[in-house]
Amino acid sequence: MENFKLLKIEDSLKNSLEKMKFTKPTPIQAMAIPVALEGKDILGTAQTGTGKTLAFSIPLINKLILDKNAFALVMCPTRELATQVMAAIKSIISDKINIKTALLIGGEAMQKQLRQLGNRSRIIVGTPGRINDHLKRKSLNLSATKYLVLDETDRMLDMGFTPQIELILKFVPKDHQTLLFSATLPQNIVRISERYLNKPQRISTGSTSVPIAKxxxxxxxxxxxxxxxxxxxxxxxxxxxxxxxxxxxxxxxxxxxxxxxxxxxxxxxxxxxxxxxxxxxxxxxxxxxxxxxxxxxxxxxxxxxxxxxxxxxxxxxxxxxxxxxxxxxxxxxxxxxxxxxxxxPDDRSMWNEISKLIDPNFKPAPRGARGDSRSGKRGKAPYNKKRKFRDEKKSSYGRSSSSSRDGEKKSFGYKGKSSFGDKSKPSSYGRSSSSSRDGEKSFGYKGKSSSSSSRDGEKKSFGYKGKSSFRR
Structure with a gap:
């Protein structure tokens, strides 16, 4: 699918997309929308910022246009995400489509949400906690739900929403379509998909652990x-x-x-x-x-x-x-x-874990002979409310756009390579895109950490072993 005009959707929805100037779909949209329009369940993974909200919103709205008695439920981990999903859905619901919505999130007045639900809202977007609150009050009826979306499911599980999600799903009829989207695909997500999805089609766009190339x-x-x-x-x-x-x-x-x-x-x-x-x-x-x-x-x-x-x-x-x-x-x-x-220095362990996630070939440094992490420490800079922040020429230990003139050695004692940009350029301790005039400063990690540049080749690195090149 190269253009939204080629989608087999209702004219009112197609016209709405044209008015919003949605023309060329993103990869996740091109892959997921045709499958969802066929009524199939989807287990989808995609990086954030790839357009998956529209990937499930277009089939959702189209389904509700065709079936005037159908309802849709979208669950999100946070209030912010639920609010943004609702805004995206509303943006493509024109007056001709005329489908009412209800946003059920914590921190907002219950009375406002009760009014929305009492107005026969057929698209419900919310967080698991507040959705459960309405189910307990019997102000929310999910018996006509034909379209269920679990967005950022891994995050919902990380936040401890598994019991609430399972409770909500008991109120949803078995005859419904489910779209489960997750940025990562840990084993607990696989188990949920096996339990609640019906022969889902697996859709993935790129790696879920490698950050966006740009x-x-x-x-x-x-x-x-x-x-x-x-x-x-x-x-x-x-x-x-x-x-x-x-x-x-x-x-x-x-x-x-x-x-x-x-x-x-x-x-x-x-x-x-x-x-x-x-x-x-x-x-x-x-x-x-x-x-x-x-x-x-x-x-x-x-x-x-x-x-x-x-x-x-x-x-x-x-x-x-x-x-x-x-x-x-x-x-x-x-x-x-x-x-x-x-x-x-205290971030070494977690940074190794992050590096392993991003680069499968990453190998952490051995835990042997750590240097004195206190070496080279300098005193805390005095707090000065009147400091002039526009004075970029002021030289300071470990600052961006600054220079160093001393040749003291500082060692943390880790060996290895950590390449976060241009592999050919050695990193300067405590600086980003900085320069050094003289001296060699080594923090004991033998290798490269090219998060910055150096004019005369001084080595400064925390040096986690293995290469981790993020510019892909």
Missing amino acids: IKQETLQVFKENKYDQLVDQFIARKGSILVFVKTKRGADKMVKRLKEEGHSADAIHGDLRQSKRDRVITSFRKGLKRILIATDVAARGLDIPLIQHVINYDLPQVPEDYVHRIGRTARAGTEGSALTFLT
């Missing part, structure tokens, strides 16, 4: 106490919107408070925010009113903001697969983007 990936080797200053330097050196991932909600709030005090346009998004606040934060970032968004992993899946030019992993994720989903927030819909990951 994302330029870099690493920045830093000491923990210098991370914040490194981050600020990245804000100065980069243009455009920046999404920063941190480990905790408290850490996100503390960072935003400090950034605002220092004059940066920043906001935070995490699970403790009320839905109305989360919506305002995302809207202001999407419109460009805020340049920097500090997020926990709640935003790693489903957050579709075409504006994001850079993703920075300030803290590594708890689960290796989430690295792929984090950096997938940039380079959406065919655009280019960059992803920078901060690595401290």
Whole structure:
């Protein structure tokens, strides 16, 4: 299928797609839509940002146009993703199609949702928790559900929604079509598909663990106490919107408070925010009113903001697969983007796991003879609210766009290669695209880590053994 015009769908839906200027389908859409229109179950895997929302929405709407008594249920792991899926569905429901919808997510007034359900909404999009709430209240009737979508299923299972999903499926009649989409395909997903899907057709577009090719990936080797200053330097050196991932909600709030005090346009998004606040934060970032968004992993899946030019992993994720989903927030819909990951000596183990996920040939360094991870540490930079952030010429240990003039040796003691970009260029410790005038600085990893460039060949590397080339 090379064009949406070739689809065997109702004219009203075809006209709606033309008005939205949807002409050429993405690979997942070209593969999944014709199969779904035939009524077959689908087990689909695709990277984030590949257009799978439209891949299941077009057949869904077409089915409901043909069957006026049919209902559709779409389950998503997070409120943000559910809201975006609903927006995508509504965008292609024209007045002539006239199918009512209901968005069932936590953090929003129950009365509003009850009104939507009472208005015979035939497309239900929601999160498992709130859908279950309505089932318990008997305000939601799924007996006429003919089309079921489980979106980002691996994420739903990771978040502990398995019991809620299984409970919901008991209310769905056996005679229905199921489309299950997942960014990864672990064994628990396979078990669910065997249990609930009927001879599903397997659809996959590219690797589910290799990040999108148009994302330029870099690493920045830093000491923990210098991370914040490194981050600020990245804000100065980069243009455009920046999404920063941190480990905790408290850490996100503390960072935003400090950034605002220092004059940066920043906001935070995490699970403790009320839905109305989360919506305002995302809207202001999407419109460009805020340049920097500090997020926990709640935003790693489903957050579709075409504006994001850079993703920075300030803290590594708890689960290796989430690295792929984090950096997938940039380079959406065919655009280019960059992803920078901060690595401290303590990140060695998790980074090895992430590297193994991305590059099957990656071999971690042996755990023998680790050097003193404290060697070469410098004191924490003084906190200064009045610091002038536009002064890019200031030289600092381990900063972006800076130079080093001392020749001291620093060793962490790992051996190996870690190539995250141009393999021919050695990496400079604590710098991205930086230069060095003299001296050799070795952190004990024998090998290459080409996340940056060096003018005179100084070696600085955390050196995880094995090659991991992310520019594919």
